[in-house]
Amino acid sequence: MAVDLRELVKAAKPSIAVIGLGGAGCNIITWIAQKGMAGGRIIAANTDANHLSTMSMADKLILLGEKLCKGYGCGGYPKMGAEATKENLPEIKAYLQGVNLLFLVAGLGGGTGSGAIPVVAGVARELGILTIACVTIPFKIEMARREKAREAIKALTESCDSTIVIDNSKLSEIVGDLPLKDALAVANALVGAFVRNITETITQPSLINLDFADLRAVMERGGLGAIGIGEGDGEDRIIKAVSQALAVPLLDISGISETYGVLIHIVGGEDMTLEEVAVAGELIMDKVPKTKRVVWGARVDSSLTGRVRIMAVLTGVKSPLIEGK
Numbered sequence: 001m002a003v004d005l006r007e008l009v010k011a012a013k014p015s016i017a018v019i020g021l022g023g024a025g026c027n028i029i030t031w032i033a034q035k036g037m038a039g040g041r042i043i044a045a046n047t048d049a050n051h052l053s054t055m056s057m058a059d060k061l062i063l064l065g066e067k068l069c070k071g072y073g074c075g076g077y078p079k080m081g082a083e084a085t086k087e088n089l090p091e092i093k094a095y096l097q098g099v100n101l102l103f104l105v106a107g108l109g110g111g112t113g114s115g116a117i118p119v120v121a122g123v124a125r126e127l128g129i130l131t132i133a134c135v136t137i138p139f140k141i142e143m144a145r146r147e148k149a150r151e152a153i154k155a156l157t158e159s160c161d162s163t164i165v166i167d168n169s170k171l172s173e174i175v176g177d178l179p180l181k182d183a184l185a186v187a188n189a190l191v192g193a194f195v196r197n198i199t200e201t202i203t204q205p206s207l208i209n210l211d212f213a214d215l216r217a218v219m220e221r222g223g224l225g226a227i228g229i230g231e232g233d234g235e236d237r238i239i240k241a242v243s244q245a246l247a248v249p250l251l252d253i254s255g256i257s258e259t260y261g262v263l264i265h266i267v268g269g270e271d272m273t274l275e276e277v278a279v280a281g282e283l284i285m286d287k288v289p290k291t292k293r294v295v296w297g298a299r300v301d302s303s304l305t306g307r308v309r310i311m312a313v314l315t316g317v318k319s320p321l322i323e324g325k
Helices: 005-012 022-035 078-087 089-096 112-126 143-159 180-203 212-219 237-247 274-287
Strands: 016-021 040-046 060-063 101-107 130-137 162-167 223-233 261-268 293-300 307-315
Touching: 016 022, 016 112, 016 180, 022 040, 022 101, 022 112, 022 180, 040 112, 040 180, 060 089, 078 089, 078 112, 078 143, 089 112, 101 112, 101 180, 112 130, 112 143, 130 143, 130 180, 130 212, 143 162, 143 223, 162 180, 162 307, 180 212, 180 223, 180 261, 180 293, 180 307, 212 261, 212 293, 223 237, 237 274, 237 307, 261 274, 274 293, 274 307
Parallel strands: 016 040, 016 101, 040 060, 101 130, 130 162, 162 223, 261 293
Antiparallel strands: 223 307, 261 307
16 A cells, blocks of 8 residues: 555654743743744633633633633632642643643743643643643742742642743843843743744754654653853854853753753754754753753744854753752
């Protein structure tokens, strides 16, 4: 019997879903939807019905805890957010059937995001889905919210394959002192770009495609993760971008030398060469010589002519923040 190559390719592609939880998570979902994301389903879930009703670009809307919260939100209480999410477990499980890769995005420190994300991660683990959480945590001055976020991350790392954390306080080191609203928009864009880039580099033809099996090797049971972002132009643009990406990871970590795995994502204009991509990988590997789990993908973006942008995700790191030091 002849094999239909198109059907075989279609079947081989992993099914990818992204769930935004809580107000900040849904805002990130909006960013992704507005930019467009090929190859993944977008889901928005919140206890606040008014906020959820503005998520018209998502593929699926889930009002969490209708009986418990009655659409008014959960008042900043993570326990209430968790209980509200448990009301919707059958619906969430049904929607995740057949999914291979799940991204969970949320801003931690409030009620819905902090409470819901460990619950959904637990469901995904039961279903055998490779689950990557990408979350933001509040500024250092928000001490009570920051403690809620820390507790949520501790719960999340027990059920999630990799939990990538962006500390809003670290953003000032790469974007300067921005007003609060602008800083939060940058954080949303960083999380959104991470999810979108990885999804499209797996599902769409790219300069170097990410292989799902390789992604699993780096992310599965990868624990805590940190992102570094770098951009460069001119003659030494690769060196500039790599140096910047590794110099200021967006989470305080104990050091990168013991990193368990590294995911490198490179975007450049039409003038970017395969040799430059290889050099970027080599430069990063020199900084993390003890890890053997390294994967990378590269995409061409015509709007970046003359520049390259590198995102390095370090998994299996340790952070004084999460360890309570």
